[in-house]
Amino acid sequence: MEWWLSLVLIFGSMFILFSIGLPIAFAFLSINIIGVIFLWNGSSGLNQLVLNMFNSISTFSLLPIPMFILMGEIMFRTGLGLKVFETIGKWMGKVPGRLSIVTVGSGTLFAVLSGSSVASTSLLGSLLVPDMQKRGYSHSMSVGPILGSAGLASMIPPTALGVLLASLASIPVGHFLVAIVLPGIILAFLFLFYIIIRCSLQPHLAPSYEVEDIPLVEKITDTIKYILPLSIVIFLLLGFIIFGIATPTQSAVLGAVGTLLLSFFYGGFSWAKIWDSLTGAFRSSVMILMIIIGSTTFGQLLSYTGITQGLVQLLNGLEFHPIVILILIQILLLMLGCFMEPLSIMMITLPVLMPIANTMGYDPLWFGVIILLNMQIATITPPFGMDLFAIKGVMPKNSITMTEIYIAVLPFLLLNLLLMVILVVFPSVSLWLPSLMK
Amino acid sequence: MTKRIVAIFHSLLTLMGVLGKLTIVMISLLILLEVISLKLFNYSFNWVLELTEYLLVFLTLFGAAWLLRQDGHIRFDLLINRFNVKNQVIFGIINSIIGFLISITITISGFITSWGLFQRGVKTETMLQLPRSLLIVIIPIGFLFLAIQFSLNIIAGAKKLRAKDLAKVTEDI
Numbered sequence: 001m002e003w004w005l006s007l008v009l010i011f012g013s014m015f016i017l018f019s020i021g022l023p024i025a026f027a028f029l030s031i032n033i034i035g036v037i038f039l040w041n042g043s044s045g046l047n048q049l050v051l052n053m054f055n056s057i058s059t060f061s062l063l064p065i066p067m068f069i070l071m072g073e074i075m076f077r078t079g080l081g082l083k084v085f086e087t088i089g090k091w092m093g094k095v096p097g098r099l100s101i102v103t104v105g106s107g108t109l110f111a112v113l114s115g116s117s118v119a120s121t122s123l124l125g126s127l128l129v130p131d132m133q134k135r136g137y138s139h140s141m142s143v144g145p146i147l148g149s150a151g152l153a154s155m156i157p158p159t160a161l162g163v164l165l166a167s168l169a170s171i172p173v174g175h176f177l178v179a180i181v182l183p184g185i186i187l188a189f190l191f192l193f194y195i196i197i198r199c200s201l202q203p204h205l206a207p208s209y210e211v212e213d214i215p216l217v218e219k220i221t222d223t224i225k226y227i228l229p230l231s232i233v234i235f236l237l238l239g240f241i242i243f244g245i246a247t248p249t250q251s252a253v254l255g256a257v258g259t260l261l262l263s264f265f266y267g268g269f270s271w272a273k274i275w276d277s278l279t280g281a282f283r284s285s286v287m288i289l290m291i292i293i294g295s296t297t298f299g300q301l302l303s304y305t306g307i308t309q310g311l312v313q314l315l316n317g318l319e320f321h322p323i324v325i326l327i328l329i330q331i332l333l334l335m336l337g338c339f340m341e342p343l344s345i346m347m348i349t350l351p352v353l354m355p356i357a358n359t360m361g362y363d364p365l366w367f368g369v370i371i372l373l374n375m376q377i378a379t380i381t382p383p384f385g386m387d388l389f390a391i392k393g394v395m396p397k398n399s400i401t402m403t404e405i406y407i408a409v410l411p412f413l414l415l416n417l418l419l420m421v422i423l424v425v426f427p428s429v430s431l432w433l434p435s436l437m438k
Numbered sequence: 439m440t441k442r443i444v445a446i447f448h449s450l451l452t453l454m455g456v457l458g459k460l461t462i463v464m465i466s467l468l469i470l471l472e473v474i475s476l477k478l479f480n481y482s483f484n485w486v487l488e489l490t491e492y493l494l495v496f497l498t499l500f501g502a503a504w505l506l507r508q509d510g511h512i513r514f515d516l517l518i519n520r521f522n523v524k525n526q527v528i529f530g531i532i533n534s535i536i537g538f539l540i541s542i543t544i545t546i547s548g549f550i551t552s553w554g555l556f557q558r559g560v561k562t563e564t565m566l567q568l569p570r571s572l573l574i575v576i577i578p579i580g581f582l583f584l585a586i587q588f589s590l591n592i593i594a595g596a597k598k599l600r601a602k603d604l605a606k607v608t609e610d611i
Contacts, residue, residue, distance in 0.1 A: 023511035286501030
């Protein structure tokens with residue numbers, strides 16, 4: 001069978017299965033089972049599929065996923081994360097767009113914890129937007145920051161999505177987590193500056209309101225009490241990876257233990273909360289790992305049917321400049337993000353994209369960072385980005401139109417794209433920190 | 439009788455959920471032990487790496503059916519949510535049938551694969567040299583639970599369809 005016919009058949013069936021609401025893991029498994037029965041000689045193919053399923057997740061590089069999620073869960077459920085944001089809020093006083101900035105911070109935290117930008121967007125949309133609108137905040141300063149923060153979350157370690165991408169693309173996980181630090185910080189500052197500048201120029205977008213006057217001593221005490229220890233934990237976590245003292249998995253476990261100890265000292269610790277954190281970490285980990293199990297043989301099927309080689313040859317034959325190919329890939333991913341979760345996009349596209357990146361001579365680390373950023377941008381890209389519908393779904397009826405959501409998200413989308421341009425033009429933004437690693 | 443069997447199955451799922459959470463604790467403790475031993479006493483437990491890798495598979499398969507019961511597996515539902523309740527139930531049944539067929543296929547081939555490995559006495563080519571069949575068998579076990587949960591979802595969907603007022607049917611099978 002021609003490779004393009006296989007491509008249409010495989011991807012067409014997959015999208016039909018996705019569309020009827022079959023869980024992603026089982027949609028992949030359906031294709032794989034049919035594929036191995038026809039291509040790999042029936043029952044022996046199925047035996048190989050079972051073995052592949054086991055091998056796909058019995059991998060050390062995936063171990064940080066449950067550990068990072070556990071760390072985030074403990075931080076969230078014991079109230080440590082909230083205390084950090086309250087302290088930041090105290091420092092901000094009457095900064096223009098105060099609530100929008102807090103929203104970006106909270107959004108990032110929730111998105112990191114939930115592992116799903118749609119879930120985070122839905123939760124924050126229902127929790128924060130009503131209060132912001134009550135205080136006269138416009139859509140662009142309430143809905144916009146929530147949608148923007150979803151992209152930021154994937155660029156801030158610990159990010160389960162980042163670990164997964166690195167693992168699937170055979171990039172060292174530690175190097176990858178370090179590579180996204182600088183882009184993540186740049187994006188956070190871009191959001192911060194944008195909110196402050198826009199709210200200063202157009203104060204009606206985020207009217208200032210009476211903020212309780214907090215004494216300086218309280219601000220400093222809270223900073224030392226809540227921000228400093230947690231910052232040390234996160235700094236050590238990254239520091240250990242950068243200086244080769246510990247593997248990402250070991251760092252993740254140490255981070256979880258550190259967070260647990262902090263919650264104990266701050267009175268947020270209880271066995272019930274720890275059990276809830278374990279439940280949350282278990283739930284998110286199973287969600288992610290089941291998709292990996294499901295899609296295990298997918299890459300091999302693409303290769304076996306000649307799809308991977310066909311696409312690589314096709315792109316080579318076009319004789320475009322590698323940057324043009326890179327832009328085409330980003331456009332394709334943006335389109336996929338209109339109707340799929342980042343996790344699923346990665347599982348479908350990475351088996352094809354990494355060989356293409358290799359042929360084009362891209363640095364895999366640099367390429368991976370761009371792909372990761374793109375995955376999240378895709379979910380907030382009008383007209384069909386999934387997060388846009390998620391926020392529309394949780395907002396009170398008739399309170400906002402889709403067009404207003406598009407307008408609100410546009411500046412944040414542009415800032416994400418600006419970061420992507422920065423990454424493409426200055427590869428050292430993502431490659432410099434990893435180059436310092438042992 | 440049927441209700442009793444379903445209740446026992448749900449208790450088993452809850453137990454698997456507890457086991458899965460304890461697996462995360464065990465992975466954390468093993469890695470912590472490895473870090474302390476390596477950094478403080480310069481001694482490495484080489485088997486920790488291998489064991490934690492296997493535990494990751496057990497963690498996932500312990501949770502697969504547990505998560506399905508909570509309807510927690512990631513899926514694309516923006517399109518489905520736009521359908522009316524009846525069509526949503528119909529698609530739910532179709533999905534559960536596909537899920538059941540997939541799960542039962544993997545259960546059967548998984549048990550055959552495990553049995554083959556057991557008969558041939560295949561061991562892992564690693565430090566621990568564990569019987570491969572003992573490790574692989576978690577896949578058919580996990581998928582057997584998935585198959586049962588999918589079949590319960592089919593029954594629940596069919597009951598919903600038969601009910602005159604779909605909204606009133608909240609029975610959780």
